[in-house]
Amino acid sequence: xxxMTRQGxxxxxxxxxxxxxxxxxxxxxxxxxxxxxCALFLRQLAPDVRLLLVERGGLPNEEGATIxxxxxxxxxxxxxxxxxxxxxxxxxxxxxxxxxTFGPRPLLDLHAEEGEGRLPSADLLAQFPEAxxxxxxxxxxFARVDLEAATYRPGAVxxxxxxxxxxxxxxxxxxxxxxxxxxxxxxxxxxxxxxHQIVTHETHELxxxxxxxxxxxxxxxxxxxxxxxxxxxxRAYRQLPRLNTPSxxxxxxxxxxxxxxxxxxxxxxxxPPIHHRDPHGYRPTGGRxxxxxxxxxxxxxxxxxxxxxxxxxxxxxxxxxxxxxxxxPGAWLALPEGxxxxxxxxxxxxxxxxxxxxxxxxxxxxxxxxxxxxxRVAGVGERxxx
Amino acid sequence: xxxMTRQGxxxxxxxxxxxxxxxxxxxxxxxxxxxxxCALFLRQLAPDVRLLLVERGGLPNEEGATIxxxxxxxxxxxxxxxxxxxxxxxxxxxxxxxxxTFGPRPLLDLHAEEGEGRLPSADLLAQFPEAxxxxxxxxxxFARVDLEAATYRPGAVxxxxxxxxxxxxxxxxxxxxxxxxxxxxxxxxxxxxxxHQIVTHETHELxxxxxxxxxxxxxxxxxxxxxxxxxxxxRAYRQLPRLNTPSxxxxxxxxxxxxxxxxxxxxxxxxPPIHHRDPHGYRPTGGRxxxxxxxxxxxxxxxxxxxxxxxxxxxxxxxxxxxxxxxxPGAWLALPEGxxxxxxxxxxxxxxxxxxxxxxxxxxxxxxxxxxxxxRVAGVGERxxx
Numbered sequence: 001x002x003x004m005t006r007q008g009x010x011x012x013x014x015x016x017x018x019x020x021x022x023x024x025x026x027x028x029x030x031x032x033x034x035x036x037x038c039a040l041f042l043r044q045l046a047p048d049v050r051l052l053l054v055e056r057g058g059l060p061n062e063e064g065a066t067i068x069x070x071x072x073x074x075x076x077x078x079x080x081x082x083x084x085x086x087x088x089x090x091x092x093x094x095x096x097x098x099x100x101t102f103g104p105r106p107l108l109d110l111h112a113e114e115g116e117g118r119l120p121s122a123d124l125l126a127q128f129p130e131a132x133x134x135x136x137x138x139x140x141x142f143a144r145v146d147l148e149a150a151t152y153r154p155g156a157v158x159x160x161x162x163x164x165x166x167x168x169x170x171x172x173x174x175x176x177x178x179x180x181x182x183x184x185x186x187x188x189x190x191x192x193x194x195x196h197q198i199v200t201h202e203t204h205e206l207x208x209x210x211x212x213x214x215x216x217x218x219x220x221x222x223x224x225x226x227x228x229x230x231x232x233x234x235r236a237y238r239q240l241p242r243l244n245t246p247s248x249x250x251x252x253x254x255x256x257x258x259x260x261x262x263x264x265x266x267x268x269x270x271x272p273p274i275h276h277r278d279p280h281g282y283r284p285t286g287g288r289x290x291x292x293x294x295x296x297x298x299x300x301x302x303x304x305x306x307x308x309x310x311x312x313x314x315x316x317x318x319x320x321x322x323x324x325x326x327x328x329p330g331a332w333l334a335l336p337e338g339x340x341x342x343x344x345x346x347x348x349x350x351x352x353x354x355x356x357x358x359x360x361x362x363x364x365x366x367x368x369x370x371x372x373x374x375x376r377v378a379g380v381g382e383r384x385x386x
Numbered sequence: 387x388x389x390m391t392r393q394g395x396x397x398x399x400x401x402x403x404x405x406x407x408x409x410x411x412x413x414x415x416x417x418x419x420x421x422x423x424c425a426l427f428l429r430q431l432a433p434d435v436r437l438l439l440v441e442r443g444g445l446p447n448e449e450g451a452t453i454x455x456x457x458x459x460x461x462x463x464x465x466x467x468x469x470x471x472x473x474x475x476x477x478x479x480x481x482x483x484x485x486x487t488f489g490p491r492p493l494l495d496l497h498a499e500e501g502e503g504r505l506p507s508a509d510l511l512a513q514f515p516e517a518x519x520x521x522x523x524x525x526x527x528f529a530r531v532d533l534e535a536a537t538y539r540p541g542a543v544x545x546x547x548x549x550x551x552x553x554x555x556x557x558x559x560x561x562x563x564x565x566x567x568x569x570x571x572x573x574x575x576x577x578x579x580x581x582h583q584i585v586t587h588e589t590h591e592l593x594x595x596x597x598x599x600x601x602x603x604x605x606x607x608x609x610x611x612x613x614x615x616x617x618x619x620x621r622a623y624r625q626l627p628r629l630n631t632p633s634x635x636x637x638x639x640x641x642x643x644x645x646x647x648x649x650x651x652x653x654x655x656x657x658p659p660i661h662h663r664d665p666h667g668y669r670p671t672g673g674r675x676x677x678x679x680x681x682x683x684x685x686x687x688x689x690x691x692x693x694x695x696x697x698x699x700x701x702x703x704x705x706x707x708x709x710x711x712x713x714x715p716g717a718w719l720a721l722p723e724g725x726x727x728x729x730x731x732x733x734x735x736x737x738x739x740x741x742x743x744x745x746x747x748x749x750x751x752x753x754x755x756x757x758x759x760x761x762r763v764a765g766v767g768e769r770x771x772x
Binding site: 228232282283284305 | 668
């Protein structure tokens, strides 16, 4: 029996619950923050649209980019002309999704050279005493400060969006791999065997007036292999190693050389810069540090090594580089247009199919782009940030 | 018995020739154009230095980047301040290495936008009638012209350098894999079994006052894994697909969107742009064109697809994309400092070890950088281009 919510949609969590639907107005594939938000906004803007949200894993999905996203909102990353959208996202994160651990947390963007809007970083230590010892003011003497920056948990946003979409009437089908087909999707409902293998329990063909492909880094691949539609998008494998140097709620977020030190769980999550996309066919592999295999990929290791003098904690055993790839949290990140600096986007791929991508700038802009697609599908002209 | 040249060095081509040397003043590892030229120049500048040139394959090596290098000399690629060196390289290529198929061949650098020094490309068709049909002047209406550009065969340069180095007294050890050791090299002399496997026939330890690591893209890897010396260099896998559109000795070299159309063997060799290095652990793999597997990697395929409208022959069956990776000539290219726009370089890695790298700009500058290292080792202050 499908689970029921009082006035909301149905939820199918496992293959024991029979799925007998044959058609929806809209199917959103992927319940990460982009797909979840799009589903929620669409139900809010067009309550009569029959909507199914399909997710390969659970809610939240443990394998996508959302759960590992840094959750750092900063105006410094927002492209010119997108400031109002970013401000709307910030307000929404602070107020609209319940407890997503949203909190103002200034960001110090540290530099070796002088530049517009940069202050002497040594002077900032009086204002941000918790940053003492995290960076060397002699190596990074200048800093821009974003006092409006904030941190939050993108995984909690995705969870809230999915749950609220269901309460608003969306149906939710979990543990199901959706393949794109002309005019709809083919659904593989997945289950786990006694020997922990994931197998397809049953397959359904579903008609859909419109499909929103919100599968993160897998979206462009699915569009190409299942619909034959080539896109210019790329992907990169991003690892987020842990740095066990103490942090508090008052520790600012730091960034140097593109590397973000994001205070989290009493330490730091390191968010390395994305220099460019990874080539097709690349399989992530760990690197070597002074001959010893580690779990951090070589390119990330090089970024960390380069910054060790400027960020002394990186040169201590507080840095967790792991022994193998499995030791270091990492995920494939979509790169809109194959680049690391492009904002989230949606793209009309073909009649009845939209692609929705978050990527590196999803933290400050993702919700607005998900809203924009929902409003377009709903035929609504206004945008709340305009 | 080692082969002897009249007044020259010894040559060991196969394991049937006993190798009994125990020490050299200088060992150059790699007889591509960088190592071969360095060995030749060093013998010329310091005739008393006992020198061994070691090559993993034959002369020329069929597997390195040299044999597949485009062989396009153009001033357009030369960084500011390096013009004299490039001009010296051009003179040397034209006169000093025998028949390397050197020939002046103007280069048209085609663009969609106006820019400094760019002429209307349609007007250039009167001057270069052989370029008609190769590009669409409506899509690429502007062009810079390098009338001094020339083409040549880098493999022939490497062969001439190796042979002349031996005539000038260098010893040459072929089919030998050299491993870097403290104070010298360990030599694995390779042979081929009845079942076509390459195996180590015997191993020698050799002392060397100085080792020049000229192994191309493998050099930084060897320095790191054998000497524990981390470098900032990278590499990229470059494929050079064939375009069977007719060309003559009067057809100019074309470049558009970074893709070079290099007239060769009555058709064209396509030299795709290098956008960035490939990650550590990447293994090249073919892509797919409208669902069909091809030998050209996906990133190169995307470059070709993007340019099909502007370069109409790319959209015809004159383009050989192959069925699998083995069908498309390709090689790993060193990227000095991990970037695609840095000139060739040499680097003092540690006491007694120099790294010599060619990379994407080896065609106009490689010989000068090889000369510079030879002169430095020989203690010679003057440079012929100064």
